[in-house]
Amino acid sequence: MSEQTPTVPMDKIVSLARRRGFVFPSSEIYGGLSGCWDYGPLGIELKRNIKQAWWQSMVRERDDIVGIETSILMHPQVWRTSGHLERMVDPLVECKNCHLRYRADDLQGDRCPSCGGELTEARMFNVMFKTSVGPVDDSASVVYLRPETAQGMFVNFDNIVQSTHRKLPLGIAQQGKSFRNEITTGNFIFRSREFEQMEMEFFVKPGTDEKWFEYWVQARHDWFVKLGIKREHLGLNEHPKEKLAHYAKRCIDVTYLFPQGWAELEGIANRTDYDLKQHSQGSGKTLDYYDDETKEHYTPYVIEPAVGVDRSLLAFLCDAYAEEPDKDETRVVLHFHPVLAPVKAAILPLSKKENLSSFARDVYAGIRPYFMAQYDDTQSIGRRYRRQDEIGTPYCVTVDFQSLEDKRVTVRERDTMNQIRIPVAELRRTLEAKLAGEDLYVLPPGGEIWNPEREKKG
Numbered sequence: 001m002s003e004q005t006p007t008v009p010m011d012k013i014v015s016l017a018r019r020r021g022f023v024f025p026s027s028e029i030y031g032g033l034s035g036c037w038d039y040g041p042l043g044i045e046l047k048r049n050i051k052q053a054w055w056q057s058m059v060r061e062r063d064d065i066v067g068i069e070t071s072i073l074m075h076p077q078v079w080r081t082s083g084h085l086e087r088m089v090d091p092l093v094e095c096k097n098c099h100l101r102y103r104a105d106d107l108q109g110d111r112c113p114s115c116g117g118e119l120t121e122a123r124m125f126n127v128m129f130k131t132s133v134g135p136v137d138d139s140a141s142v143v144y145l146r147p148e149t150a151q152g153m154f155v156n157f158d159n160i161v162q163s164t165h166r167k168l169p170l171g172i173a174q175q176g177k178s179f180r181n182e183i184t185t186g187n188f189i190f191r192s193r194e195f196e197q198m199e200m201e202f203f204v205k206p207g208t209d210e211k212w213f214e215y216w217v218q219a220r221h222d223w224f225v226k227l228g229i230k231r232e233h234l235g236l237n238e239h240p241k242e243k244l245a246h247y248a249k250r251c252i253d254v255t256y257l258f259p260q261g262w263a264e265l266e267g268i269a270n271r272t273d274y275d276l277k278q279h280s281q282g283s284g285k286t287l288d289y290y291d292d293e294t295k296e297h298y299t300p301y302v303i304e305p306a307v308g309v310d311r312s313l314l315a316f317l318c319d320a321y322a323e324e325p326d327k328d329e330t331r332v333v334l335h336f337h338p339v340l341a342p343v344k345a346a347i348l349p350l351s352k353k354e355n356l357s358s359f360a361r362d363v364y365a366g367i368r369p370y371f372m373a374q375y376d377d378t379q380s381i382g383r384r385y386r387r388q389d390e391i392g393t394p395y396c397v398t399v400d401f402q403s404l405e406d407k408r409v410t411v412r413e414r415d416t417m418n419q420i421r422i423p424v425a426e427l428r429r430t431l432e433a434k435l436a437g438e439d440l441y442v443l444p445p446g447g448e449i450w451n452p453e454r455e456k457k458g
């Protein structure tokens with residue numbers, strides 16, 4: 001990890017996210033709810049693309065991992081057995097003067113950072129949200145909103161092995177909401193009370209766990225690089241033994257240089273056989289594995305890569321953000337990887353005149369089934385390019401009056417601002433190829449490199 005300074009201040013990200021419809025405060029018209037966020041039209045596309053990319057690499061492209069989706073509410077015994085009821089606690093202190101509350105381990109000194117007042121003794125605060133099932137609200141009906149998705153995989157281990165006839169190593173992956181009543185939230189969507197996780201429990205033969213642990217640390221780090229995060233903004237941080245979670249033998253965080261500084265993006269833990277053994281004891285149902293080849297029964301060890309969707313989204317947003325000189329001005333660009341970009345292409349007619357609009361609308365209709373696309377005919381073309389750059393759209397397709405004659409359109413690339421002119425009939429295939437990484441200047445039949453300045457000079 002280097003001593004770099006973050007590349008973008010958080011307020012710029014928060015303001016862009018809100019202005020362009022990525023993320024809004026939850027229930028904003030009522031003053032918001034701390035630690036909860038709503039995703040707008042672009043935010044939800046980005047979020048879905050991140051989840052899809054994770055699912056693709058963790059489930060679809062592998063034959064040793066299967067996906068599941070388990071309920072958010074689980075039998076309360078799950079949390080007693082897993083240790084979360086007893087140990088998912090943070091030290092809470094309160095200022096005796098202004099009554100603000102803090103996590104004791106987040107504080108530098110022993111006075112209130114806000115008013116300098118005296119703090120109470122720390123008391124342990126369980127971060128699980130409680131609710132109740134059924135019409136009677138008594139202690140017998142108490143359940144918890146899950147603080148991690150992982151337990152859904154452990155309690156289903158036997159169901160998955162029996163129903164899929166898979167052999168170890170075997171991963172079980174899940175994406176879904178988790179809830180933690182964090183004492184302090186903040187840094188935008190970095191730490192919230194309601195958030196989404198993508199977790200995978202990789203069950204392995206004991207003795208092979210260290211090898212698989214190293215494998216997953218590298219694989220998960222590389223996933224972020226493949227999706228465009230700059231290597232120098234990523235780090236690895238091993239937890240010291242005394243700071244390990246109650247279930248872990250080792251844990252390495254993939255860290256990211258967030259606007260507030262280096263912080264955990266994803267955690268990869270060696271959970272040993274802790275969870276399966278605990279649930280075997282707690283439920284009375286043996287959760288072990290019979291190895292056909294060696295004819296032995298054993299309890300598998302588990303390697304767990306666990307990442308937050310919202311936290312990843314924040315990292316992808318920050319890393320994509322750039323302010324670049326463009327003629328006499330500065331353009332704001334989100335250099336998203338095409339796989340993540342919320343909008344893949346924008347159709348921009350040069351005029352709102354009827355004949356051009358209807359042609360441009362047909363072009364738009366032709367690609368909509370295949371890509372998330374936008375149609376924009378308001379204001380100057382320069383402003384429309386800026387708007388698309390600012391939301392990270394990789395390609396802008398401009399339809400002009402010449403298009404009515406030659407049935408060709410120009411395609412402008414977000415990062416280089418270079419342009420090509422190609423037949424409308426080739427548009428879908430060309431965009432597909434470019435989004436998959438083909439150089440802009442590889443031309444389809446009937447295409448040419450386009451120089452708008454030359455055109456203007458006539």
Ligand code: GAP
Nearest residue numbers: 148150190191192195265266267306307308311
């Ligand atoms: N099953 C293990 C587990 O939940 P964790 O380190 O507590 O481990 C995994 O959480 C990931 O979930 C974190 O690396 C982070 O990306 C995300 N995460 C955890 N708490 C979060 C919160 N309050 N808000 C947003 N994301 C959170």
